[in-house]
Amino acid sequence: MNYDNIISKVALEMKPSGIRKFFDLLDDMEGVISLGVGQPDFMTPWHIRKAGIESLQDGKTFYTSNAGLLEMRCQLSEYLKRRFNLTYEPKGEIVVTVGGSEAIDITMRALVNPGDEVLIPEPSFVCYNPIAKMCGGVPVTLPTYEKDEFKLTPEVLESAITSKSKLLVLPFPNNPTGAIMTKEDLEKIAEVVLKHNLMVLSDEIYAELTYGGKHVSIASIPGMWERTVLVNGFSKAYAMTGWRLGFACGPKPIISQMTKIHQYAIMCAPTTAQYAAIQALKEGDADIEYMANEYDKRRKLVLSELRRIGIHCFEPRGAFYFFPSIKKFGMSSEEFCERLLREEKVAAVPGNAFGDYGEGHIRISYAYSTKNLLEAMKRIEKFIKKIQA
Amino acid sequence: MDSRILTLLEKNAKLTPENIAAMLDISVEEVEKEIKEFENNKTILGYKAIVDWDKVENDKVTALIEVKVSPSKGEGFDKVAERIIAHPEVKSAMLMSGGFDIALTVEGKTMKDIAYFVAEKLSPIESVLSTATHFILKKYKYEDEIFTKEEDERELLEI
Numbered sequence: 008m009n010y011d012n013i014i015s016k017v018a019l020e021m022k023p024s025g026i027r028k029f030f031d032l033l034d035d036m037e038g039v040i041s042l043g044v045g046q047p048d049f050m051t052p053w054h055i056r057k058a059g060i061e062s063l064q065d066g067k068t069f070y071t072s073n074a075g076l077l078e079m080r081c082q083l084s085e086y087l088k089r090r091f092n093l094t095y096e097p098k099g100e101i102v103v104t105v106g107g108s109e110a111i112d113i114t115m116r117a118l119v120n121p122g123d124e125v126l127i128p129e130p131s132f133v134c135y136n137p138i139a140k141m142c143g144g145v146p147v148t149l150p151t152y153e154k155d156e157f158k159l160t161p162e163v164l165e166s167a168i169t170s171k172s173k174l175l176v177l178p179f180p181n182n183p184t185g186a187i188m189t190k191e192d193l194e195k196i197a198e199v200v201l202k203h204n205l206m207v208l209s210d211e212i213y214a215e216l217t218y219g220g221k222h223v224s225i226a227s228i229p230g231m232w233e234r235t236v237l238v239n240g241f242s243k244a245y246a247m248t249g250w251r252l253g254f255a256c257g258p259k260p261i262i263s264q265m266t267k268i269h270q271y272a273i274m275c276a277p278t279t280a281q282y283a284a285i286q287a288l289k290e291g292d293a294d295i296e297y298m299a300n301e302y303d304k305r306r307k308l309v310l311s312e313l314r315r316i317g318i319h320c321f322e323p324r325g326a327f328y329f330f331p332s333i334k335k336f337g338m339s340s341e342e343f344c345e346r347l348l349r350e351e352k353v354a355a356v357p358g359n360a361f362g363d364y365g366e367g368h369i370r371i372s373y374a375y376s377t378k379n380l381l382e383a384m385k386r387i388e389k390f391i392k393k394i395q396a
Numbered sequence: 397m398d399s400r401i402l403t404l405l406e407k408n409a410k411l412t413p414e415n416i417a418a419m420l421d422i423s424v425e426e427v428e429k430e431i432k433e434f435e436n437n438k439t440i441l442g443y444k445a446i447v448d449w450d451k452v453e454n455d456k457v458t459a460l461i462e463v464k465v466s467p468s469k470g471e472g473f474d475k476v477a478e479r480i481i482a483h484p485e486v487k488s489a490m491l492m493s494g495g496f497d498i499a500l501t502v503e504g505k506t507m508k509d510i511a512y513f514v515a516e517k518l519s520p521i522e523s524v525l526s527t528a529t530h531f532i533l534k535k536y537k538y539e540d541e542i543f544t545k546e547e548d549e550r551e552l553l554e555i
Binding site: 030033041044046048304308310311312315377378381 | 404407408411550
């Protein structure tokens with residue numbers, strides 16, 4: 008049977024992830040030190056896990072309301088005020104989702120009409136482009152450059168705008184670059200957004216992981232609350248990736264449409280995860296502080312090691328990634344990563360997996376023990392000494 | 397003195413002064429000076445490998461021994477402990493609260509060695525009232541290291 012004629016065009020045309028073949032290679036190797044994983048190495052703090060377990064013991068095994076447990080939304084509202092000085096009403100302005108990923112999906116579904124242009128900074132997380140296309144939108148790439156610390160500049164944004172521009176995706180702190188946007192940076196972006204009447208999808212999943220300054224949400228810039236859908240989740244801040252829990256906040260007319268889509272596709276986010284998350288929101292601030300502090304120490308360690316061994320790198324201020332340039336070694340990022348894996352057994356992710364503008368870089372995650380990181384750095388040092396010899 | 401240095405070294409003694417300086421945002425010289433100081437005043441007593449002897453062929457048994465002591469005049473717990481730890485078989489000794497007084501870990505080549513130590517060296521000490529010997533069968537976690545599994549449980553995701 009020829010399934011190609013059966014499967015939808017949009018699915019067929021969707022580009023598979025570039026990391027695939029890399030992982031196939033990894034499967035048959037032993038003794039590999041991976042710096043490839045994009046998730047915390049911490050386990051979910053015990054008191055949060057316990058709250059999930061207790062909810063099961065108490066028989067909380069039913070659906071919740073579509074938007075999520077009201078108590079959870081109330082706690083979220085307080086959390087957003089406390090941590091980011093953002094104001095969202097529990098009723099109507101918050102929807103609890105299956106991870107930040109679903110929140111991104113339903114935001115686009117609720118906002119993008121066929122033909123609308125969706126402005127996506129690059130390099131960035133890989134889901135925005137295919138989701139925009141699924142909605143019939145047209146992804147438009149906004150390159151970010153190392154010379155600008157991988158920030159989105161108002162000039163780049165301005166130059167990409169057409170009469171069809173609809174939605175700006177703002178993924179900061181950024182995966183894979185570790186770039187952040189300060190209040191001043193965001194104010195300049197906000198001017199362009201207001202001038203051209205754009206909407207913003209602000210993916211702030213790494214908001215709790217910034218180093219040397221608190222994260223600022225674009226929704227807190229005057230005039231932007233009304234045109235921003237803020238997406239966040241529990242995966243990175245509380246080391247809860249496997250619980251699959253996120254949320255979206257925004258103006259009621261948008262959130263109500265998103266909740267409608269969510270209701271048909273998902274019903275509601277997992278109940279157990281929501282009970283655990285309530286505990287996280289109530290008592291988890293210290294856990295966030297602890298983990299962010301640990302990442303920061305590793306960040307500084309890796310930065311000093313990269314500089315010592317002569318790999319050029321911009322200092323990331325957010326998330327848990329380095330995105331060093333490997334241009335001077337005269338290889339593509341895929342070739343570099345494949346050889347590094349085969350010859351020295353270190354797995355990193357080639358930069359072009361995050362878009363064409365990621366070419367010439369590799370992504371290194373530092374969500375690993377210092378022991379692992381130092382061993383990996385030693386191997387990378389050996390590798391570049393060899394290729395430079 | 398910077399106890400953050402101790403926390404880092406306790407977790408990974410192979411960190412170099414350069415590594416520690418980078419992680420704590422202080423100078424290498426300062427780190428070196430502090431470590432020297434910690435070593436001199438015996439805050440840092442040594443650096444040793446944590447070995448999983450089950451991974452290699454070895455003839456080694458370890459026992460935990462609970463010791464009840466009756467301190468007498470001029471012969472307090474410290475004095476008794478001093479006598480006990482003088483034996484090289486004793487690898488650790490701690491004064492405890494609760495049902496007994498001193499906890500020992502003792503190493504030998506065979507169970508017989510340990511029995512001999514208890515019968516001939518430990519019990520004869522006058523202030524030692526009684527002992528209870530427990531042989532260690534398997535180490536799951538030791539010195540903050542998990543012995544039974546090491547691999548990263550995080551599965552690879554394609555994005």
